[in-house]
Amino acid sequence: MHINEIIRKRRATPPKFMTKENIEKKVIEQMLENANWAPNHKKTEPWRFQVFTGDAKEKLADDIYCLLDEKIKKGTAIHPQKAADLRENIKRVPVVIVISMQRDEAKRLPEWEEIAAVSIAVQNMWLTATEMGLGAFWASPQFLPLLNEVLNIHHGQMAMGFFYVGKTAMDYPSPGRGPVDSKVEWK
Numbered sequence: 001m002h003i004n005e006i007i008r009k010r011r012a013t014p015p016k017f018m019t020k021e022n023i024e025k026k027v028i029e030q031m032l033e034n035a036n037w038a039p040n041h042k043k044t045e046p047w048r049f050q051v052f053t054g055d056a057k058e059k060l061a062d063d064i065y066c067l068l069d070e071k072i073k074k075g076t077a078i079h080p081q082k083a084a085d086l087r088e089n090i091k092r093v094p095v096v097i098v099i100s101m102q103r104d105e106a107k108r109l110p111e112w113e114e115i116a117a118v119s120i121a122v123q124n125m126w127l128t129a130t131e132m133g134l135g136a137f138w139a140s141p142q143f144l145p146l147l148n149e150v151l152n153i154h155h156g157q158m159a160m161g162f163f164y165v166g167k168t169a170m171d172y173p174s175p176g177r178g179p180v181d182s183k184v185e186w187k
């Protein structure tokens with residue numbers, strides 16, 4: 001596919017539009033390899049990925065749900081349906097990649113630059129998935145910062161969400177975009 005086509009075809013495909021069919025490890029490795037080529041300032045390479053499949057993914061879904069359920073019972077404002085949906089989504093898709101940002105120890109850069117670099121790495125994965133005919137989805141639940149322990153997010157890291165990958169059961173329609181002209185000023 002031509003780069004223009006890949007960019008236009010990339011979709012946020014919700015998990016319920018994905019099949020449970022396994023994805024070959026080498027396909028995920030290719031996505032991660034391309035992620036690793038993202039631009040970054042001062043060679044910090046701040047992207048970190050934890051890939052969950054099979055039993056580890058089941059455990060992740062259950063551990064997160066248990067923790068959220070405990071917090072809900074203790075009065076934390078988390079919508080119970082959102083907690084249940086996250087568990088279901090993690091179980092539904094064949095591959096879940098936990099995305100995080102590793103902050104440069106010396107803090108030589110503003111945080112936003114590290115977040116930007118991770119986001120570009122994710123886009124590289126997403127475009128690679130599109131080119132290989134796979135669906136993907138970046139989920140960033142509001143309660144993400146509460147999950148640090150269960151997601152094994154160390155000091156100096158920031159969780160940036162869940163990246164679901166799977167074969168698409170059917171194409172998901174594009175929400176489209178407003179015209180680029182309204183976002184650009186030519187001087």
Ligand SMILES: Cc1cc2nc3c(=O)[nH]c(=O)nc-3n(C[C@H](O)[C@H](O)[C@H](O)COP(=O)(O)O)c2cc1C
Pocket residue numbers: 010011012013138139140141161174175176
């Ligand atoms: C950083 C980031 C986080 C996102 N988190 C969510 C999310 O939690 N839930 C959701 O429905 N979509 C999420 N999305 C996906 C957007 O909803 C999606 O990209 C948008 O609807 C446009 O659809 P398209 O990507 O298929 O063009 C996220 C996208 C980005 C870039």
